[in-house]
Each structure stands twice: as C-alpha cells, then as structure tokens.
Amino acid sequence: MRLDGEITEIDDVKEAEIEKEVNSISNSDSLSITLGFAQQVVVGYALTAKKKESFLQPKFELIARTKGIVFVPIDHTRPLSDQGPFDVILHKVGQPLPFAIQLHIPALGFLLILHLEEGIGGHLTFLETRQSAYVDDLKEAKGKIAAAMFISLLCHGSTVFILLLILCSFQLMGNEWSRLLEDYRLKHPDVTVLDPPYAIKCVHNRQSMLEDVAALNLANCHGRVCVPTQLVVKNDASSISSEVAKAGLKLPLVAKPLFVDGSAKSHQLFLAYDKVSLSKLEPPLVLQEFVNHGGVMFKVYVVGDAIKVVRRFSLPDVCKRELSKHAGVFQFPRVSGAAASADEADLDPGVAELPPRPLLERLVGELRNRMESSLNHEWPHPGYGASFISTPDLGGANLQFLEGTLVIEFKYP
Ligand SMILES: Nc1ncnc2c1ncn2[C@@H]1O[C@H](COP(=O)(O)OP(=O)(O)OP(=O)(O)O)[C@@H](O)[C@H]1O
Numbered sequence: 001m002r003l004d005g006e007i008t009e010i011d012d013v014k015e016a017e018i019e020k021e022v023n024s025i026s027n028s029d030s031l032s033i034t035l036g037f038a039q040q041v042v043v044g045y046a047l048t049a050k051k052k053e054s055f056l057q058p059k060f061e062l063i064a065r066t067k068g069i070v071f072v073p074i075d076h077t078r079p080l081s082d083q084g085p086f087d088v089i090l091h092k093v094g095q096p097l098p099f100a101i102q103l104h105i106p107a108l109g110f111l112l113i114l115h116l117e118e119g120i121g122g123h124l125t126f127l128e129t130r131q132s133a134y135v136d137d138l139k140e141a142k143g144k145i146a147a148a149m150f151i152s153l154l155c156h157g158s159t160v161f162i163l164l165l166i167l168c169s170f171q172l173m174g175n176e177w178s179r180l181l182e183d184y185r186l187k188h189p190d191v192t193v194l195d196p197p198y199a200i201k202c203v204h205n206r207q208s209m210l211e212d213v214a215a216l217n218l219a220n221c222h223g224r225v226c227v228p229t230q231l232v233v234k235n236d237a238s239s240i241s242s243e244v245a246k247a248g249l250k251l252p253l254v255a256k257p258l259f260v261d262g263s264a265k266s267h268q269l270f271l272a273y274d275k276v277s278l279s280k281l282e283p284p285l286v287l288q289e290f291v292n293h294g295g296v297m298f299k300v301y302v303v304g305d306a307i308k309v310v311r312r313f314s315l316p317d318v319c320k321r322e323l324s325k326h327a328g329v330f331q332f333p334r335v336s337g338a339a340a341s342a343d344e345a346d347l348d349p350g351v352a353e354l355p356p357r358p359l360l361e362r363l364v365g366e367l368r369n370r371m372e373s374s375l376n377h378e379w380p381h382p383g384y385g386a387s388f389i390s391t392p393d394l395g396g397a398n399l400q401f402l403e404g405t406l407v408i409e410f411k412y413p
C-alpha cells in the first residue's frame, strides 16, 4: 500500500523513464555516446571501496555518460596536479591507506593503547589521538601525537616509540589527503570539490552533526524537530555509568561511535539495557536515550529544492515494563538500510504518517541558511540525507533528528 502525501520530486514516473533510458542504451557503445557531447564533465573520484561499490554502480555510470559526465579514479599515490584535468572532485576516503596497512592499524593501535593507558592513567589514549588526526586540525593532531610519542618514550622505551612513529606516519597520511585536497582546491578554484574538507568536518562527528539541529527554533511549523537526549563520552568507559546517572539519561541507551568516517565500524550501534554493562562500551561514543517510534523511521534526502522522504523499518519499541527482564549490551545490525524499505508495507497509519511538508521545508531552509553562513558563500544546490524517527504518542509531527549523512555542494560547470 502506498500512503498519500508523499513529498517527492523524483517520482515513480521519472524512475521508470530512467530505467527505459538505461535499457535503450545498455547495448550501445556508451563511450561514443559520451564523446558526442561538445563538452564533457570529468568527475575525479577518491572513494572507499565500500562507497565505490554502493555509489558508482555500472547503471549509474552509464546514465552519467549519456549526460556527458565521466567518472575517472584518482590515484592516491600520485600528486593530484599530475592527474586530471577534473571539473569535479568527489571524495570520501576515510583512511586512504592500502588495505594491508589498514588491517595492521587496529592491532598496533590496541597494543599502544594498552601501553599508553598503563603509563598515563588513560587520559591520553592513542585512539583519541588517531581520531583527532582525522577530524581535527593537523596542527592540533601533531601536538597530541608529539605528546603521545614523548610519553611513550619516557614510559615504555624505544620499541613502543618506534611502533608509534610508524603508526603516526600512516595516520598523518590520512590527514595528508585533506591537506592535499585543500591545496589543490585553492590553486584550482574552477574545480568543484565535493566537499571541501573544512566544510564537512562537522558531519564527521555525531555531536557536531546534531548541534546545529538542536539549536534550531522551528516554532509554529506544524511540529518540532529535536535531538534525542544524549551524552558524549570521550575517554573512560568505567565512568560511563556515573556520567549517565549525573546527566539523568534513562535506559535503555543507544550507543553510537562519536566519529563517522564512512567505515562499517562507524555504523556499529549498540543497545545498552542496564547501568552495569555500560562499562563494556568503547568510547569515544554518543549515548542516546532510546526513543520509541513504532518501528518505522524516515529518511529524508535533499538536493536543492527537491525533497524525497522514504519509510524504513526500524527497531521495535521497548516496553518500559519489560525493561527489567533484559540486561547487557547488544550490538544491533544496520536495521534501516535500503533493503528495509517500508514504503509498500501495510502500516498502522499512526506510525506511517509522513513528516508534514511545511515542517520539512522549514527545516531544510534553516539548515541551508546555517550551512551557507558557515561556508560563507551561497549554496545553489545543497544535498544531504538525514534520518528521522517520529514519536506517535506525542503526535506524529514530533520528529527526532538522528543523523545528517552527507553534505555536498553542487555547482554546475
Ligand atoms: N535514539 C534512538 N532511539 C531509537 N532508535 C534509534 C535511536 N538512534 C538510532 N536508532 C535506530 O538506529 C538506526 C540507525 O541510527 P543512526 O541513523 O543514528 O545510525 P547511522 O549509522 O548513522 O545510520 P545510517 O547512516 O544508516 O543513517 C535508526 O535508523 C533507528 O532505527
């Protein structure tokens, strides 16, 4: 059953047209189609293997070619200025390291965390340093890394120092990508970088991602948008229980990695039922109160003025009376992926009701204003995705904002 009131501009008719277009060209020479264009748009891409697989699907590349858009891979090991020319650079690299090295990092990191935590009481874990190297300014990261290395030399001698040195150089390579890209962007202002590293810094961290939304005032907009009550725990797992009590957070809690870098690990979520088990969680984390939402959530995708809302199945409600029967911390799978579509499901209208259009339009407008002012220029076609759940017992329009997945900038060449 399809419920009325879908907010969509990319409707079924358009999807069917695209399908038809792909079918009609799939047997023809797609390259010659591209060459038919007076001017091509060359998109250089630097993506994780996961992102390449999900995003750069053959069908999509084919449609792009028919529109004169070609995708070419960027080689990390060669200077950017030796490659191209590009009209657009699309990037999401997480940690741009060879696969074999990536596998060694958790093992080395674990060893070093053990040593460092012994030596300095857990205040400066290498894990924290590692994440800072990715999300913070290089300057700040370098300071922390230098401090960690100095302490390791004092406390643990040369073996740990050398291991740390190797690990740091790999981690700085991750940050190096942001620096190279920023240099390239400044030297080539005609190339659109999706997105400039400084502009997407806030969406690499679930705390800063939600801050802007929490600060929005959407009074008189057919409802409100807010963030579940939450707490950020950066370091010490043993103090989680007391911090949760101090902040007055009610169980059960959803635990999410604080940093989101596009890796599968950054989407690994846990449900914690009791206080004692909270110490099993691994900071840095965001802990959110579990909000009952009838087992259905909404994904809102925005490109410019187009808004598309889809329904997905989600976690079932947790009954407060049943809570005492559960204990422990459980990892839950990616419950609301594309395969969990609830658009065709026969849902209780109370949970299926879509967020009111005026509320979404106002939210999108407010977010755009904030992004424009933080980027200091106009955004003709901003695009992003966001997850929402609604709390039917408070009225369908009481939305909880969960995540802003991606912020991209569109500038047509
Ligand atoms: N506070 C919460 N209360 C109830 N359910 C929640 C809460 N936070 C998350 N969930 C459930 O977990 C799912 C994933 O949450 P979230 O969107 O924060 O994670 P994510 O890794 O960023 O997911 P994605 O990138 O796929 O959107 C949600 O779709 C929802 O089903």
Ligand SMILES: O=P(O)(O)O[C@H]1[C@H](O)[C@@H](O)[C@H](OP(=O)(O)O)[C@@H](OP(=O)(O)O)[C@H]1O
Residues within 6 Å of the ligand: 050, 051, 054, 055, 092, 260, 261, 262, 263, 299, 336, 337, 338, 385, 405
């Ligand atoms: O397909 P939807 O329901 O829109 O969910 C997306 C998430 O919201 C994104 O955060 C995922 O991208 P990253 O894993 O790169 O953050 C993205 O990962 P993917 O590109 O590997 O599929 C999706 O899981």
